[in-house]
Amino acid sequence: MxxxxxxxxxxxxxxxxxxxxxxxxxxxxxxxxxxxxxxxxxxxxxxxxxxxxxxxxxxxxxxxxxxxxxxxxxxxxxxxxxxxxxxxxxxxxxxxxxxxxxxxxxxxxxxxxxxxxxxxxxxxxxxxxxxxxxxxxxxxxxxxxxxxxxxxxxxxxxxxxxxxxxxxxxxxxxxxxxxxxDLSRFDDYRDSDKEKQSEPVILWNHRWEYDKRPKAFFKQLFRLKEHGHAFKLVVLGEQNDVNPPIFEEAKEHLKDEILHWGYANTFEEYARWLWRADILPVTSKQDFFGGSVVEAMYCDCHPILPNRLAYPGHFPKKIRRDYLYEEGELEVRLETALETFMYLRQIDYQSLVKHYxxxxxxxxxxxxxxxxxxx
Incomplete structure (x- = not known):
């Protein structure tokens, strides 16, 4: 002190x-x-x-x-x-x-x-x-x-x-x-109906820019759909004048899965979608901290993160393997999360990040x- x-x-x-x-x-x-x-x-x-x-x-x-x-x-x-x-x-x-x-x-x-x-x-x-x-x-x-x-x-x-x-x-x-x-401001919008939803919700809540590797993210979702996996999709985040073309392709290809597409106009809307989401697969090429990841985790969304950049620092060493994937593992980790999403909803992710x-x-x-x- x-x-x-x-x-x-x-x-x-x-x-x-x-x-x-x-x-x-x-x-x-x-x-x-x-x-x-x-x-x-x-x-x-x-x-x-x-x-x-x-x-x-x-x-x-x-x-x-x-x-x-x-x-x-x-x-x-x-x-x-x-x-x-x-x-x-x-x-x-x-x-x-x-x-x-x-x-x-x-x-x-x-x-x-x-x-x-x-x-x-x-x-x-x-x-x-x-x-x-x-x-x-x-x-x-x-x-x-x-x-x-x-x-x-x-x-x-x-x-x-x-x-x-x-x-x-x-x-x-x-x-x-x-x-x-300001994580505590999410508390007022916790979704008590999440347990009643029968399909897992995949989340994107980052900027719509190339360094977040949206192409790698959406290609994984295309494969999941082709393999018959059921899921819903929420796409949030700041957009730019020129967005990577994959966003338009994904909007059409995944139209049956989309619950929300585009920037949330109010914090309340943003917070409610985070509480509604189940799984956050991240493909970013760069993240010096990962504020959007921490916000999603605070809202009890299961993260699947690359074992690099700032992400390992958000977890104690003994549990990192549960949330961090190596190159080439994302598809399998995503499939497993979709199959076990009801179990994942019981995990307290908030306790891992509330110190921020x-x-x-x-x-x-x-x-x-x-x-x-x-x-």
Whole structure:
């Protein structure tokens, strides 16, 4: 336990939407510190990483009160922000929270910058932002290890003066603060009729993007249907201007199984569908934490997750095999889950993830943020 000093913290979020917005608002709501959020709308992510710091620096320079701590997030070019606010930010401790990073995040094959070899700059923004901060927080142990572990090979591609001696200090000031989630708000929408439903419900509750590997997910469902397995399907999640074509194909191919298709317009609708679902097969290529997975598990949905990325960190070692699959095992694990879904409905998955609720995590956050100021 740290002291009881209450801090004034300015939280900088260039991409204020989705999980980033929920995290920022959750921290502000639950923290004993006074959190002031400066933000920009969550769109045009590349431009936010380039220009967001300029806009947020302008907002910061207009503040009348000097905060005790500046807390940026991973979409912020912290070096540019600090340069443009140096008269006002000088002497204020700075921390950065990594929701994701562009060094180990897989790029879309359709991204024009990838073909032009222009993907290094965004990773470099993350790297120098971490170097510039007094403290670096990651949302999972996997995220921390993958980012720090990838830096030596990332720097190796540059011609000289790579300053690899900086990595030791970066590692020493890095720490894990799991993603805080407002899980208890799901409690009001628990579905007491779930036990009466005679067919298992498969769930997708992620973004409609390629890194979640929707093609692999739906191909598994096509096979299940061809083999005569009965199931229903709920497809939720944020959609983009250009969704992977597999979604339209799946909507037609699985039309008889679909209970819901598309973004839930209210939290209540989203929560009720999670409580209604039985099985969450995940095919993601990348997940630094897995907020949508944790939310589904909190609503007692059985997860079938790849044994990689951040997922192993959600389970004690002795039961990981029950929920994590190796390459090539997903089809068999899914079939087994469909055959035993009535039994799976009796398992308490919520107890595995309820420690991510803000009520359980906020004291750790408050102490960690206080410690940055007391460094």
């Amino acid at each position: 740290g002291s009881s000093k209450k801090l004034h913290i300015v939280l900088l979020e260039p991409f204020f939407s989705g999980s980033h917005q929920q995290w920022a608002e959750g921290l502000k709501k639950h923290s004993s510190h006074r959190i002031e959020i400066l933000s920009l709308k969550g769109r045009h992510w590349k431009w936010r990483m380039h220009g967001g710091a300029i806009s947020l620096a302008k907002q910061f320079n207009e503040l009348t009160e000097k905060p005790d701590l500046i807390l940026g997030t991973s979409m912020l070019d912290l070096t540019t922000f600090l340069a443009l606010t140096r008269e006002k930010s000088s002497g204020i401790p700075v921390a950065i929270y990594f929701h994701e990073n562009q060094l180990t995040y897989p790029w879309s094959p359709q991204d024009r910058d990838l073909k032009k070899k222009r993907d290094n700059h965004y990773a470099f923004i993350n790297y120098v932002s971490a170097l510039s901060a007094d403290k670096v927080f990651f949302n999972s142990e996997y995220h921390k290890k993958s980012f720090l572990g990838s830096l030596p090979s990332f720097l190796k591609q540059f011609p000289d003066k790579r300053e690899k001696d900086q990595l030791k200090g970066l590692t020493e000031k890095s720490e894990v603060l799991p993603l805080g989630l 609720d803000w009520s359980e995590l906020i004291e750790n956050y408050d102490d960690a943020l206080r410690n940055v100021v007391e460094l």
